[in-house]
Amino acid sequence: MIYESFKGLEKNFREARGQEESKKLKLAIGFLVGIVTGLTGLGGGFLLVPAFIYIFGFDIKLAVGTSMASFLSMAAVSSAFKFYEGVVDLIAALYLGTGTLIGAQIGALIVKLIPVRVLKAIFGLTFLYISFRFILFFCNI
Numbered sequence: 684m685i686y687e688s689f690k691g692l693e694k695n696f697r698e699a700r701g702q703e704e705s706k707k708l709k710l711a712i713g714f715l716v717g718i719v720t721g722l723t724g725l726g727g728g729f730l731l732v733p734a735f736i737y738i739f740g741f742d743i744k745l746a747v748g749t750s751m752a753s754f755l756s757m758a759a760v761s762s763a764f765k766f767y768e769g770v771v772d773l774i775a776a777l778y779l780g781t782g783t784l785i786g787a788q789i790g791a792l793i794v795k796l797i798p799v800r801v802l803k804a805i806f807g808l809t810f811l812y813i814s815f816r817f818i819l820f821f822c823n824i
Contacts, residue, residue: 708738713753721761726754729810743802744794751787 712734716727728750735746765771794802 712738717757717761720757721764724761724765727757728754729813732806743799743806747794747802747806 712731716730716734719725719730720727728747731750731753732743732746735741735749736743741749762771762776766773797805
């Protein structure tokens with residue numbers, strides 16, 4: 684995704700796949716992302732956005748929007764289980780949620796102005812940075 688953004692390449696996988704989208708495949712990917720989200724607490728977007736782009740042929744803006752809309756059910760179910768387990772700092776969650784609510788609206792307005800290749804670079808570099816941070820943390824560096 685980073686390579687594509689810097690080279691300005693746009694691939695239309697939708698045509699290559701004959702415009703066919705598998706509901707079962709989407710359900711399976713959603714199921715796996717739900718498990719990973721429930722285990723790690725990471726938003727599923729780091730898995731869903733690339734899946735929507737490279738498997739289903741969505742453009743990145745549609746992939747991001749669809750991913751965010753799918754979080755409603757994931758967040759509700761996962762947070763309810765975590766709350767029941769007693770592993771939620773409710774005050775922190777409320778403050779973070781308020782900030783996220785405001786920030787998400789601003790991001791949704793700004794995304795219209797950002798070229799697709801720049802958006803892919805932002806997504807890829809963010810994902811790369813977080814991955815390196817987790818690896819360094821795991822290695823105690």
